[in-house]
Amino acid sequence: MIKSIAHASFLVKDLDVSLRFYCDVLQLPLNPNRPEFAYDGAWLDIADTGQMIHLMVLPNPDSTEGRPAHGGRDRHLALVVDDLEALGERLENAGYEFSRSKSGRAAFFCRDPDGNALEFAEDFTPKPITK
Numbered sequence: 001m002i003k004s005i006a007h008a009s010f011l012v013k014d015l016d017v018s019l020r021f022y023c024d025v026l027q028l029p030l031n032p033n034r035p036e037f038a039y040d041g042a043w044l045d046i047a048d049t050g051q052m053i054h055l056m057v058l059p060n061p062d063s064t065e066g067r068p069a070h071g072g073r074d075r076h077l078a079l080v081v082d083d084l085e086a087l088g089e090r091l092e093n094a095g096y097e098f099s100r101s102k103s104g105r106a107a108f109f110c111r112d113p114d115g116n117a118l119e120f121a122e123d124f125t126p127k128p129i130t131k
Helices: 015-025 084-093
Strands: 007-012 041-046 051-057 076-080 098-100 107-111 117-121
Touching (some): 007 015, 015 051, 084 098, 084 117
Parallel strands (some): 007 051, 076 117
Antiparallel strands (some): 107 117
C-alpha cells in the first residue's frame, strides 16, 4: 500500500546554518512553496522525485549526548547520490566530518549541524544474505 516517502523531517536550531549545510553543501534546492506554520522552517526538494526534507525550527526533545560517533549506528536518513566521492570532497571542504560504512560498501555517514545522521551511497540495492 505504501508507494514512497513524501518527506522526512529534522528539528533544527538555526535555519540559516542548516540551509547552508543542506543547500550549499548537499546542494538540495529550497522549495519556495512552504505552507504557513506556527514555527519557522524550510522544505528541500530531493531531485525531481516529489520527495522532500522538512527542516523545522522547534525545540529538540532528544539529546545529542551519548549518540554514536558513527551515524550508521543511530537513526538516520539514507540518500542516494550521483557521486559519493564528490560529495565527500564538498563535506570535507565545508568542515564536516564523515565516516565510511562499517560494512565495507561504498557509503558514508555524517551529521548535520544539529546532530541528525545522514547516510549517502550511489546504490542501495539490497544484496542477498549469504551464510
